[in-house]
Amino acid sequence: MVARFHQFAVSLIIRQKQFALRRAFFHSFARNEAGTTGAREERSGMALLELRDIAKHFGAIHALTGVSWSIEPGEVVGLMGDNGAGKSTLVKVMAGNFPPTSGEMLLEGKPVHFHKPVDAREAGIEVVYQDLALADNLTAAANVFLGRELKTGVWPLRRLDHGAMNRKAQELFAELKSETRAGDLVRLMSGGQRQAVAIARTRLSNAKLILMDEPTAAISVRQVHEVLELIRRLRDGGIAVILISHRMPDVFEVCDRVIVMRRGRKVADKRIADSSPEEVTGLITGALEAA
């Protein structure tokens, strides 16, 4: 507890420092180099997802340039960077919201091309969106199965299988050790429970990789703990998780590796054990060129 509080306090202090550092950075007009001398380990075996030299341009804006990295099954990777660093664009490329301008994505060694989110989902990449993408007026079970409802009977009376969806959703919540109830309206739920609903949704298919966009941005300290616990459980099940976060303590608590983006480039790819919040902050703001 004390250690967690200490981490949190450190991150607050660091955040204040960021502003000063950022100003210094913008005045220096320093060109950052593409060099990624990161301590990426070459492991044996095939990577779950490998990105090779991914670039994304929106007209003259280069949102991503030469991004390459890979993630292994059961690995939890923190993806960090300041606003506009290219995190969201990178997530959207992986999630199939739009294709990259150039570069290659390999899923279990095979090249993949996603044109819409459903493509990525079918390939085994699930996304937990920042606003969770939940419909408040529906029950937890209805949200879990949204867009892939279970049905029973024959056409034209092919109706929803309420019983099966409720049972399956309840099983998923039990698996995630969340006490969310399948029949409750999402409108009446706590932030942590909503998070559980959004994560349960990713467990419907045989997801191999889950992208989580700021899952701990708007919830209470206790619920943050709950969400990090959920991530650990996913990892224990052999699922790779990419955690996009601004919260240094979360990344250092749950991730194996951290990737730092700055101005559309990857500037660091380090094992958490070999890094520190201070170093990562420096990398995010540009006070450190690369590590």
Added chain:
Amino acid sequence: MAQVTSPAAMNFDNVRRQGPLHRVLSSQITYVLAALAILMVIMALASDKFLTERNLQNVAQNFSYIAIAALGQTLVIILAGIDLSVGSVMALGAVATSLAMEWSQDWGLFVDWPGLALIFAVLAGVAVGGLVGLVNGVLIARLGLSPFVTTLGMLSVCRSLVYVITQGRGSPTFGPAKDLFRALGNDPILGGLPPSLIYMAALAVMIWFLLRHMQWGRHVFAIGGNEKAAALTGVPVERVKISVYVFCSALAGFTGVLLLAWLGSAPANTAVGYELRVIAASVIGGANLTGGLGGPLGAVTGSALIEVIRNGLILGGVQPYWQDFFVGVFIILAVLLDRIRSRRAG
């Protein structure tokens, strides 16, 4: 001080359960049904004419027209949209049916089989309605125009078409199906029930089934609740939206057909201003204009309440000009009630 609990011991005491009783008590329909019951008791006591068979038939027939259109309107409102064009579409549907009857009156097949002529004429009215809905739906769902403005324009377009086609005159019923058409629209069945009430009940049950037990209905609610989420999870948002506008306008067209059967001739100003009564019925019945809430029972109850109020004022000898005043008061009361409930629900 918050404790780092073991996963198994995590509790969620900040979440309220919503039991069946709570759900009933927090539902707008409960209150509207109660208001309707109270109103009917008062009227039964105040006027010996209210509970006569003739009067009840009259009320049932009048309100079922509004209710059928309100069923469609409720679907649109659940989607967080609105359809202002329903009144004009009713008139257009009536005119289309009349034209179809006139056009096909000499067809040999139809002379021999009036039932076929009837089906053809009714389908013409419903299809014209559906076509208008398709235009509305494509403009709103695909091109992203505002439902309010699009359907406001369509209200004007359809009404103008009705005047152009009829040159301002009434459009009567024609041909071999004329008598059958009149009978199926008016003659009481099943021991004195107006047929329009039966059609309404059948449609209400069908829509209830579609909304609660079909994937389509689930998607309608999801789009109304959070359109972006629905799109991200793979709901075919555009298709569902267009289908809802088509459905709503087709039901309005069908209402027009029923009005034609009832009146024997649809004047060019048929159903002017009905869109407001239809929307009022949906809103009184608990459909929320911000989307995601509503149902067929609400649409029917809301329509019934409006008609009972109107009937009560007529029986009470109140000047007819007061009718809209009271309907308006009830709309505001319904929205107020909704506000109070949602505030209590937090």
